[in-house]
Amino acid sequence: MSNSKRITLQQAAEIVTNGSSLTFSGFTIWRRPMALVYELIRQKRKGLHLIEVNGGPQTEFLVGAGCVDIWESCWVGHELYGKYGANLSRKVGNKEILVEDYSHAEMLFRFAAAASGAPYAVTQTSLGTDIHNPEYDTLGRAGLRDGQRIARHKYQFTDDPFYGAGAQVLVPAAKVDVALMCVQQVGEEGTVRVNGQYYSDPEAARAADLTIVMAEEIVPEEYLRRESDRNTITSFEVDHILECPFGAHPTGMFGRYDVDGAFLKDFYGRTRTQEGYDEFAREWIFGLDHMGYLEKLGWPRMLSLKANTALNYSTGVKRGQ
């Protein structure tokens, strides 16, 4: 059917062209579109501009592979399983990537502004910090602030003109080409139902010019519309859909599977160097497709991550020492 939104993982990755700006669903090590990130790496995408409310394994995989020129966000790491982003850190040290730092709330409000069609957001956060140091405007220093997709200023200050509340920070809307989402369920027409915390997914999907949703399962649209009050993202905000079970691994998904901490720990430990990253990528990305990846993980590992259906998280995964 010509109006179907269904595409394949390969097609989804092809939509993200070199030089695109990208954002993702999820929060740190939860619900990241990893299968699609691996496919972008297999297709050797270059020059990406990541604009993220917060980073995580998806950032580290893409940055390590050399796909990213600009990272605009506030945080990257693997939580308990890797204390910072070793690949980003290495590339910053080698001046191989541009980093634009905002605070977490500033990034969130930038997406909320874009999602509501406003050119900027106003907030009172982070006043007095080096986030607002004019010397540290990385994209400005690089001459990239053209006022088109990248704002003319990193931020501006203003005094509240309405109630006299004092200094306010204005931050530009996050203009993003593509949002890659990873969720539990999507309907044939694009309606998304996220279970659990929805993080900044509604803002990300609406802010981006094009939204691709990868779901654990594609379900009948009619099923989601029976209880429309439980849905998270509107059908017409979604351009393309695809089904990809375990697509967020090694990140976790509420109600489906836990974070694979051992995998992230291994990734963090082994990818401090570029050689280490390249070897990791040869082992887990190149020469595999998604089914090959799952086969390599194996049933016992996947079952240990599988969420208990009453609790929505795994009771079998080893978390501590």
Added chain:
Amino acid sequence: MTSNYANPEEFGLADLLCCAASREVQNNEIVFAGTGLPMVAIMLAQKTHAPNLKLIFEAGTLDGRPPEIPTSVGDARCEMGASRASGLYDAFSIAQRGYVDLGFLGGAEVDEYGNVNTTCIGDYLAPELRLTGSGGNPDINSFARRTVFIMVHEKRRFTPNVSYITSPGWRVKRWPGGEIVHRRELYGAAFRGGPAAVISTAGVFRFDTESGRIYLDTCHPGKSPEEIREMCHFDLDISRVSGETLPPTREELRLIHEVLDPEQIFIPRVKKP
């Protein structure tokens, strides 16, 4: 009468930090929790002296009562028992609206005015080491009435000048010039408070909110004020020391190890002698 406080061989440094952090929480407060030890500390307060505290997780869980400790704020373990499972827009707008009494944060470096760095070590434009970045550290610190930092105590981390002010202390920079001003001047109507304490692996530090300067409040068992002053690159005020950091009680230790973190995700158990 035998004391309920545990003897030194019964607890580790992580237990001591966790209990010190827990005691910063007052009943009925709304508390913003970051990942890690603070989560255990807040849940400990919830099970002891502050049963009515309200817990917010940055990823979107509001008034959470997780039955099992989450490993991060995005964890699927956050939702069960909560008033609402929502998203970051709710968490941050609630914080900016002024609901939050207390936030727990971490840091790589702190200066004598409570400015904290989690961004990089060395020159920002050519750093020796790039760290995680700000995360919600400056936001929670800007919005909450009080913030408490939990840090590993190393001399290089207690410095007169942090490499990068990620999170605002009591005396901060007014841009574009970068003059140092009291936080109250800069925040205007949005001023609610600032860093209230630093709990390090050596002691508990507090701030004079007028001068903005840090001072030593209590020393952890076995540390002297002079020793702790030697562990700072800035000139630490030790004239206001109130005594020794109270050790955990046996009940707190039981809750930490048998109820809250039996898997030893954040708090290792001390080996029985």
